[in-house]
Amino acid sequence: MIWKWSSNIKGMGILITPSILSADLAHLQDEVDSVESFADALQVDVMDGHFVPNLSFGVTVLKHLKTKLPLDIHLMVSNPADRIKEFLDVGVSVITFHSEAVTDTAARKDLIEKIHAEKIPPPGGRGLWGGDKIHVGIALNPETPISSIKDVIEDVDIVLIMSVHPGFAGQKFIPSVLEKVKEIRKKFPHLTIQMDGGIDMVTASGCIKAGANNLVAASAIFGVPKEKRGEVIRELRGE
Numbered sequence: 001m002i003w004k005w006s007s008n009i010k011g012m013g014i015l016i017t018p019s020i021l022s023a024d025l026a027h028l029q030d031e032v033d034s035v036e037s038f039a040d041a042l043q044v045d046v047m048d049g050h051f052v053p054n055l056s057f058g059v060t061v062l063k064h065l066k067t068k069l070p071l072d073i074h075l076m077v078s079n080p081a082d083r084i085k086e087f088l089d090v091g092v093s094v095i096t097f098h099s100e101a102v103t104d105t106a107a108r109k110d111l112i113e114k115i116h117a118e119k120i121p122p123p124g125g126r127g128l129w130g131g132d133k134i135h136v137g138i139a140l141n142p143e144t145p146i147s148s149i150k151d152v153i154e155d156v157d158i159v160l161i162m163s164v165h166p167g168f169a170g171q172k173f174i175p176s177v178l179e180k181v182k183e184i185r186k187k188f189p190h191l192t193i194q195m196d197g198g199i200d201m202v203t204a205s206g207c208i209k210a211g212a213n214n215l216v217a218a219s220a221i222f223g224v225p226k227e228k229r230g231e232v233i234r235e236l237r238g239e
């Protein structure tokens, strides 16, 4: 299911984005294949060991990955502006950077503009995630207030509300962040609100109720046997 970015929040479905952070990396292609026909996108967590205390994947891994799923890049790096080109070059659909990593309004707007200027994925690139442009997301750590993104909230396509402290899969969901989701949804009925961290069968419904329409999950999906992943994705979506 591809959400039409122009449709009203009430008329759209819930997008589920598995995060490969909990996948069996020794068999990454098989892991991706196991969710290919159920998921709406695939999230790739890019960590630099500086913005977050962990290292993960770079663009080299993506070059080898075969999938028709739109790739959603969550940049947990201190210098997103230096990294976006290499990801755009391999054909991604969403690039999200952290509000805490880029605090200056002019720098944020410049970054958003550069990503939006990339209209078509290169030949061999994956499909776009609705619409005809690369989408830009801005992420907020659990303690970061909504007020910190008021300068660019109308320029982005996605606001990512982190429901754990970024860096590791398998952490406990922080319920207080749901207040931010409710507040954003009230003011921005058409914005995609993505949530990431500790999303599972128990926490997903509260996220959707609060107004999130895109849930990212690593452990809840890749932590179960391959044959159960389709069912888990459907349940997370509330189907």
Ligand code: DX5
Binding pocket: 019, 021, 022, 043, 045, 074, 164, 165, 166, 167, 168, 169, 170, 171, 196, 197, 198, 199, 216, 217, 218, 219, 220
């Ligand atoms: C956290 C990452 C998440 C992580 C979520 O730093 O951004 O994408 O993979 O993992 P789970 O779903 O296990 O909480």
